[in-house]
Amino acid sequence: MAPQIASTAARIAERLAAGGKILVFGNGGSAACAQHFAAEFTGKLSSDRVPYPAISLTVDTSALTAIANDYGYVEVFARQVRALARPEDVVVGISTSGTSGNVVLAIESARGIGALTVSLTGTVDQLGSEVSLAVPLRETARVQEAHDLVLHELAQVIERVLVPEIIDDRSADRFPFVLTEADLEPYRAWLRSSGQELATTNGVFDLLHEGHRTSIRAARAHGDALVLLINSDESVRRLKGESRPVRSLEERLRDIESIPAVDHVVVMHDDDPRRLLSSLQPDVHCKGAEYSRSPLLEGEVVREGGGRIAYIELLPGHSTTSQVNSMIGVHNDAP
Template identity: 35%
Template sequence: MVTAKVETAGPLILVVGDVMIDRYIFGDTTRISPEAPVPVVRAGAEEIRAGGAANVAANVAALGVACRLLTICGDDGAAVELNGLMARQGVTLDCVTDKGQRTTEKIRLISGVQQIARIDHDCTVTDAARATLAARFEALLDGVGAVIFSDYAKGVLTALPELLAIAAQRGVATFVDPKPVDPARYRGAFLLKPNMAEFQALFGSCPPDRIVDRARSALDEMGLDHMLITRGAKGILLVSRDGEVVDRPTQALEVFDVTGAGDTIIAALVVGLVQGLSMATAIDQANIAASIAVSRRGTYVVTRGDLDERLYRREHFMTKLVPLAMLCDRIARARETGARVVFTNGCFDVLHAGHVRLLAEAKRQGDILIVGLNSDASVRRLKGAPRPVNALADRAEVISGLAAVDHVVVFEDDTPLALIQALRPDVLVKGGDYTPDSIVGADVVRQSGGRVMTVPLLPGRSTTATLGALGR
């Protein structure tokens, strides 16, 4: 049985398959066309993202493993754009240029949060280009820890059975994300990853309580080691030839866009395996990565920072509490997209309406609200014993429950000056019991071009007053 494992020289994942450009055009809709009953969209911003096998490769690289992408492109502008995208993602692109052909492109027209239309430009792959790809494939297998085949039925993987046989002869584990409804194409793969609709199209419909049995039969019939079935809101199901069954519910907290979620799953799964994780643990990692991807608009590349942060939060009861180093990385990436960062701080020992209004108003000043939270020792020095009433873990969990708050970070000092120096927020917010000039870190923020503001207090609401009332 072929197994994926960490190479002593460092893991390398080879991704082979159909690539595409996902182009997004964003605009506003205010009227209906006089020519036909369709909305008129005034085009605004435009974004391009890597799709198909290129999205798989981008996710592999972003999760911290060296990746090479082998594919076929046309000799057009979309191929040039793809080359640039892969270079920025740190993916080594090995592209067979198919002269006179075009690269697959999907154009999505978005108004607000609604997709209005999608226009597809599909490629046509020649036999000569496929033959060149097959020759390059065998030459590229040296030092490869695993191969991911991303099949979108665009023609790059028409000869998939031959490619699987070459990899098997070299002892390289192969992972296939299938599209064409032909079970024989996937014979001998290490792992097949269909979604539920693909599984039923390949192996026949069956009731939910018979899926495991049907998958086991398919493993025997096709010489597969593992079947990983993605089931949307029902999560991920793994059935292995050795009898192992792993059933994981979805980890998604919110679903904004499922585009590319399958690419994320197979990328994160294989990354975990070549880094030495067990199959069950790698599936957990893939499940969490997918939950991150579907919470973002469009094709989203999940990074190692994204994944580490979500894993950290899961270990800390899904609070928004993150270490400073992780937070700095997150903020740096958010700023690359133009996000404005807001910071406020406090003990937040006994949460009341005044706190909630302060945080809501702070969030309105930007895109990301960070709350600096005094440690228990810091609160005790500032407020005296027996404060805090609520320990740090409880205070962090309560603050994390507020929709306005994006991140919580702890500081041990009496003031948050070191945090502010590290984060350099665009807006610094405190309550109205401060003047702007008396706020710790105000000079740091202003020197960086940011602004400082205060929010009026809510009369009669304070932790001290609340605790006093409880003591009466």
């Protein structure tokens, strides 16, 4: 959902820059999400900056109870929207079911006024908003947790659009998943300025298996961010022969992108990681425990950059080479 979140944040930021405000609401846990979201603007998310106008329509108990008593609960948000919303505003409705009647009516009122309408829902979205951020989850608790994440990301992108000079905090990673060599020094500089430690590891990561996942998670535990150096197809062939890699670089990158522990990857065209490590200067470079028995080729480069080597115990019985050989053997024996 990252592209949707980023484009929605840009549209909200445009409204705030033009003097608009945010009105946000929902029922139950979504009411808590709403007032949390509003507080990120009147207060701050992480870095100090000017406050922005955002109002949660769930916190005025007098208005809520009076409207519910006089007009019915279905009107509790719509009537406030008709009173407070202007065409330059943003109206955000939150509903885990995506069908809440009072949220639907409020969105309809906001659209009639000309405000930008945004909905946050689960799998179903019947709120009728101009912009829909539908989380592909069904369980209410999981949807609410995802909504908090989405709302935090919206707030973070909005404030960085409005205040470009704001200091990037730990969660403001603006870099692509696959880092180019030109990205390495600025990425490392951002990690340092935001007080984060970098862990790295490297390998082919062909036929991704549980052994890989275990070692990657262990490497991630050594830093605030993990950058994985993955051999290019040409590099793999030079190191392991023409039969490897079994899967192309594009396929291996897709595999690795599915692992939450990996923050970024760098494609390694060299046969060893020393040149890239000299640019990244990791605080910790992680290798399998089998490398501890002999001098490590990249050890000197890591130590020169102020880092250290950490050795990771591998998961027994999981070897890509043995799995590949087993597959080839089965293939050769097949009729």
